[in-house]
Amino acid sequence: MVGPHNRAGSSGRLREADLLGSDPENEIKTKRDKEKNDSANISDYLCNAADDHCFVVDKVTGGSVKMQLNLFSLVLKLVVAITAFFLLLTSLRRVVSNSKKPLHSITGGYWWVALQEQLVSDFSDIQELSLGSSRVKEVEYCSKEYENYVPCFNNSKNSLQLDRHCEWGSRVNCLVIPPKNYRLPLKWPAGRDVIWYANVKISAQEVLTSGALTKRMMMLEEDQISFRSDSLMFDGVEDYAHQIADMIGLRSVSDFNQAGIRSVLDIGCGYGSLGAHLFSRNLMTMCIANYEPSGSQVQLTLERGLPAMIASFSSKKLPFSSLSFDMLHCARCSIDWASKDGIYLVEADRLLKPGGYFVWTSPVASVHGSAEANENQKKWQFVHQFAESLCWDMLSQQDDTIIWRKTAHKNCYASQKHNSNPPICKKGSDVESPYYQPLHLCIGGTQSERWIPIEQRTAWPSRANLNSSELKLYGVPNEEFSVDSLKWKSAIQEYWSLLSPQIFSDHPKRPGDEDPSPPFNMLRNVLDMNAQFGGFNHALLEAGKNLWVMNVVPTTASNTLPLILDRGFIGTSHNWCEAFPSYPRTYDMIHADGLLSLETHQHQKCSMLDLFLDMDRLLRPEGWAIFRDTHSMIESARALATRLRWDARVVDVEANVAEGVLICHKPFPGESSRT
Secondary structure, three states: OOOOOOHHHHHHHHHHHHHOOOOHHHHHHHHHHHHHHHHHHHHHHHHHHHOOOOOOOOOOOOOOHHHHHHHHHHHHHHHHHHHHHHHHHHHHHHHHHHHOOOHHHOOOOHHHHHHHHHHHHHHHHHHHHHHOHHHOOOOOEOOHHHOOOOOOOOOOOOOOOOOOOOOOOOOOOOEOOOOOOOOOOOOOOHHHHEEEHHHOOOOHHHHHOOOOOOHHHOEEEOOEEEOOOOOOOOHHHHHHHHHHHHHHOOOOHHHOOOOOOOEEEEEOOOOOHHHHHHHOOOOEEEEEEOOOOOOOHHHHHHHOOOOEEEOOOOOEOOOOOOOOEEEEEEEOOOOOOOOHHHHHHHHHHHHEEEEEEEEEEOHHHOOOOOHHHHHHHHHHHHHHHHHHHOOEEEEEEEOOEEEEEEOOOOHHHHOOOOOOOOOEOOHHHOOOOOOOOEOOOOEOOOOOOOOOOHHHOOOOOHHHOOOHHHHHOOOOOHHHHHHHHHHHHHHHHHHHHHHHHHHOOOOOOOOOOOOOOOOOOOOOEEEEOOOOOOHHHHHHHHOOOOOEEEEEEEOOOOOOHHHHHHOOOEEEEEOOOOOOOOOOOOEEEEEEEOHHHHHHHOOOOOOHHHHHHHHHHHEEEEEEEEEEEOHHHHHHHHHHHHHOOOEEEEEOOOOOOOOEEEEEEOOOOOHHHHO
16 A cells, blocks of 8 residues: 655645646646546554554545544544543443552552552553454563462462462563473373473472471482382272261262262361272362472472362361362361361361361370370360261271261250350351451351251262252352253364364374373363353263363453352352463363453453463463354453464354353463573
């Protein structure tokens, strides 16, 4: 296209035509030249204003060109002014919201500095998204020190903190890279028993000096850490699980399901060996442990392809609904259950379903006459008496292991003394979505309609198929639930038909791994960022996929977490403006259905780039991300995926004109990213 013209040059040509006289042919030629040049001027003006986005304008056939240009300029300035005004209001709202103080109370000029920073960030995001993926600047890689970066935990001077501290603006805006010798995990089930030493931050000394039973089962073999089932020490897990079943009154671990046990919360789980054993018996075990800078229980458990997340019994409630688990397990989990007037036992009671089991293995329960034993005796007496006040029945004790069963009858609390400790929670403090709220020394969950003994619940896998009467407990219409189930059953088939050729193509080979032989185990750890009813999880299991799903219910959405947990799945609530409590490179796939629209409409404090940076941190190299959302959100997501160096493509599925699907692939970073 012709470059911009000088308007004086055009008028100069007109004066030259006047000098030629009044020849009719010259007048016609001069008029055509004028129209042609004016038309070109308008087109070039618009192209320059829009930079890469060039508009094509019809030939001007009449009227004043100058007037039209002035009108266009006025409209353009008005649009920019309105946009800037609303952007200013949005940025100001974010600053005030983030400060958690009213504007008039913010002193010292902080609000003005923060507002300027927010404006620059917002203008930058809008400009980059409007320019398209070809003009978007790629995000830089983090330095080596951030290989195992976990926001909200290791951003403090005290790296051993237990509570999360998600400070606004504290996250790094870069891509976390894997360690230099990182290799893709072995496919399940081989990856359950053998992991690559370079993939996790743990030293050989930490392995050899570890005190926990499950930690001592580890063996170092050159560049691998092995949990092989043929190890003599591994037999201890099988014997231990059989001991628990026997103490409950069951013949074997295989009978757990018939007794109503499906979901287990393993507190301070070692490296997940008990959960790995129970998984083969159709029990879903969630490992939780404190944040650890190295030798992390959660990181190694996830590396083995087992469910885990960072969570601790400290000053806040865990991000799970009341009455969430059929069994809680603590084997030398380093929690002092007798401390703080028993408030940690109260939290354990809140999480446990009626009729559920609390399994505790600890030397505190053993008495041998020493000074240390006397101290343990005091703790044991407190726990024993406090458990009675919680209406727990002690079923059995063998050596260091004790098992209690939570009452299945609410009238147990009514029969206690009026001044008993702890009391029943008041209605206002007993909530189903206690997202990191302060702990309360009161018994919760008693007012819930979900107070149903575990033995009265349908056994797995039928538990996942809720009937109409069960759905009424959660206020979900049967038709809506059925439509959701059908949607995901169809979607899973489409996803797999799209992913299979990509994952198992011969070019390129994935570093450190060969394509597995059929049956293919494409994925193991899956994160569903907006799980809704857990339909995505259910459809995957119905399709025979050998994987597990971390179902996340955003705090900005309707709280469907109780429904998901009662179906026998695992999940948590989470605020996606904060980093997810997990280590880098822990998921093979991330799925987000409607999440971008949900978060955008809630006027969150964070940007979409913050969300995508955390996704990249959680996603393994060669991992996949699937977005399902409105077409405008999908286009924005594609631009951001390009910034993260992901391969991204929009696909048409189900002939649905209302939404689109974006398939993203995170490549294995090159050597240049680690320099």
